[in-house]
Amino acid sequence: MEKKRGFERVSTFTDIRLPARATAAAAGYDFEAAADCLVPSIWKSGAAKALQAVLKGEQIFLEDELLKQLKPTLVPTGVKAYMGEDEFLQLCNRSSNPLKQFLLLANGVGIIDSDYYNNADNEGHIMFQFLNFGLTDTLIRKGERIGQGIFLPFLKADQDDASAVRSGGFGSSGK
Structure with a gap:
């Protein structure tokens, strides 16, 4: 039987579970974290200082250390996905994450293209980008x-x- 779409472990992660649907009617496959990961509060990592500077009319430059601190945290899954050329995998936040853990996906939704699978940079490793808008680290x-x-x-x-061929991993199609 020909493989149509599914999940595999990235070679550096052997003791993880592959995504699975929780119920027969679920549309989404639940992804788990492949490692412990601390997602710092944006308020502790500089958002409050940035907001104060903006309110005072001060200019903030992209090169500032302050803005570097506000980057999202990448949470590894240890998973890669294969699918047809006319398909993509949409990554979505869990509905309980903002309410219970103050976690937002920094990119709103993630898009995993079919040619991301087994790319040379990171083997197609899927990661979720989180921002923590809570007052404490998560x-x-x-x-x-x-x-x-x-x-x-x-x-x-x-x-x-379009005829370009992917040449890298995370964010490579936007270079």
Whole structure:
């Protein structure tokens, strides 16, 4: 039987569970953290200082150390996904994360393209980008459910002539 879509472990992670649906009617496959990961509070990592500077009318430059501190935390899953060329995996936050743990996906939703699988940079390792808007740091423990993935088809425009080939891993198609 030909493989259509699914999940595999990244070679450096052997003791993790592959994503699975919680119920027969669930659309999303639950992803777990592959390692303990601390997601710092944006308020402790500089957001309050940045907000104060903005309110005072001070200019903030992208090179500032303050802005570097506000980057999202990448949480590894140890998982890679394979799928058809006309499909993608949409990464979504768990509905309970903002309410219970103050965690937001920094990119809103993640898009895993079919050519991300087994790329040379990181083997197609899927990670979730989190921002913590709570007042205290949040510790995500290994094995804790952190998000979900939904396989979806996509359509191409009539004038689509894309022919570039992926040359890297995370964020490489936007370079």
